[in-house]
Amino acid sequence: MKEKILITGANGQLGTVLTDSLRQVFGLENVVATDLHPPTAQTGMYATLDATDTKALRTLIKKFGITQIYHMAAILSAKGEQDPVRTWDLNMSSFFCVLEAARTMGIQKVFFPSSIAVFGKNAPKTNTSQFTYCDAGTAYGISKIAGENWALYYYEKYGLDVRSVRYPGVISHQSLPGGGTTDYAVAIFHHALQKQSYDCYLKKDTILPMIYIDDAIRATLELMDAPANQLRIRTSYNLAGMSFSPEALAAEIKNHLPDFQINYTPDSRQKIADQWPQSIDDQYAREDWGWKSKFDLANMVSAMVNHLKPLQQLNTQL
Numbered sequence: 001m002k003e004k005i006l007i008t009g010a011n012g013q014l015g016t017v018l019t020d021s022l023r024q025v026f027g028l029e030n031v032v033a034t035d036l037h038p039p040t041a042q043t044g045m046y047a048t049l050d051a052t053d054t055k056a057l058r059t060l061i062k063k064f065g066i067t068q069i070y071h072m073a074a075i076l077s078a079k080g081e082q083d084p085v086r087t088w089d090l091n092m093s094s095f096f097c098v099l100e101a102a103r104t105m106g107i108q109k110v111f112f113p114s115s116i117a118v119f120g121k122n123a124p125k126t127n128t129s130q131f132t133y134c135d136a137g138t139a140y141g142i143s144k145i146a147g148e149n150w151a152l153y154y155y156e157k158y159g160l161d162v163r164s165v166r167y168p169g170v171i172s173h174q175s176l177p178g179g180g181t182t183d184y185a186v187a188i189f190h191h192a193l194q195k196q197s198y199d200c201y202l203k204k205d206t207i208l209p210m211i212y213i214d215d216a217i218r219a220t221l222e223l224m225d226a227p228a229n230q231l232r233i234r235t236s237y238n239l240a241g242m243s244f245s246p247e248a249l250a251a252e253i254k255n256h257l258p259d260f261q262i263n264y265t266p267d268s269r270q271k272i273a274d275q276w277p278q279s280i281d282d283q284y285a286r287e288d289w290g291w292k293s294k295f296d297l298a299n300m301v302s303a304m305v306n307h308l309k310p311l312q313q314l315n316t317q318l
């Protein structure tokens with residue numbers, strides 16, 4: 001069967017790179033990117049779509065004969081705390097639009113990105129397991145754990161093939177993050193290259209789980225490609241990449257940029273980070289669909305510097 005794919009939130013940090021990867025795998029003519037606003041660069045089929053607009057979503061599914069939906073649109077953790085009710089409302093209503101359209105219109109597979117934000121104060125901090133307390137302490141985390149349970153519900157009640165991973169903080173060079181608590185791990189590279197210094201909003205010893213974009217995208221594609229009968233987790237799979245603190249990241253960046261200096265001015269995001277695990281046990285992902293991360297702190301930093309440095313040099317020349 002020829003797959004036709006629709007992505008919501010395609011202009012975001014993950015959506016941008018996921019769209020490119022899906023176009024490489026399935027062909028330009030089989031991937032429709034959607035978001036609230038047009039993209040800055042247009043490379044394939046695109047439609048403006050508010051993911052909470054059921055009617056517009058259904059029209060696009062029908063028009064393009066969509067078979068798979070990757071639902072990336074959401075308000076993330078730090079931004080979400082500025083308006084918790086809107087965050088819950090948008091994250092849930094957009095997911096329901098997708099689930100109901102998928103259920104009633106014969107969509108074969110749905111991807112729902114969850115997050116390590118589902119874990120709260122009572123989850124063990126290290127090697128946090130698949131099945132532990134999910135007492136999320138942010139509106140964002142609460143919406144993600146609810147979404148996971150709805151994914152399971154639609155799978156068990158209607159047989160809808162919804163698949164999901166709990167992404168750690170994603171580090172990418174192609175696109176900027178959109179309001180998460182782990183955004184510092186991307187911003188630090190841009191500041192290091194432009195100004196040789198960075199004022200970090202987390203304390204220096206705040207260890208969080210992170211993942212490099214190549215691993216995050218590969219995990220998504222591998223999970224979506226796995227045989228359905230191998231998948232034991234129908235809420236969302238724990239997924240691990242690497243774990244580090246701002247201090248450890250800064251030290252690694254200094255190996256590439258010796259003049260780099262970092263300061264620490266913790267703000268409200270520290271409280272969110274303090275609730276989250278430091279490292280994740282992704283045993284089920286490894287066993288069920290062969291997941292294995294490739295990027296650790298050292299090769300992630302090399303990759304980020306190698307990608308961003310030429311752009312920085314180009315900007316200074318202009």
Ligand SMILES: NC(=O)c1ccc[n+]([C@@H]2O[C@H](COP(=O)([O-])OP(=O)(O)OC[C@H]3O[C@@H](n4cnc5c(N)ncnc54)[C@H](O)[C@@H]3O)[C@@H](O)[C@H]2O)c1
Binds near residue numbers: 014036179
């Ligand atoms: N980036 C991370 O570190 C991370 C970690 C864990 C989970 N996730 C999840 O992955 C998904 C993608 O994250 P991201 O980092 O790309 O987020 P992002 O904030 O960079 O992008 C989200 C996109 O959704 C769009 N959007 C917002 N409201 C919309 C609406 N009503 N209709 C259509 N589009 C709308 C925005 O315009 C934006 O382009 C999200 O569901 C997020 O919760 C991300």
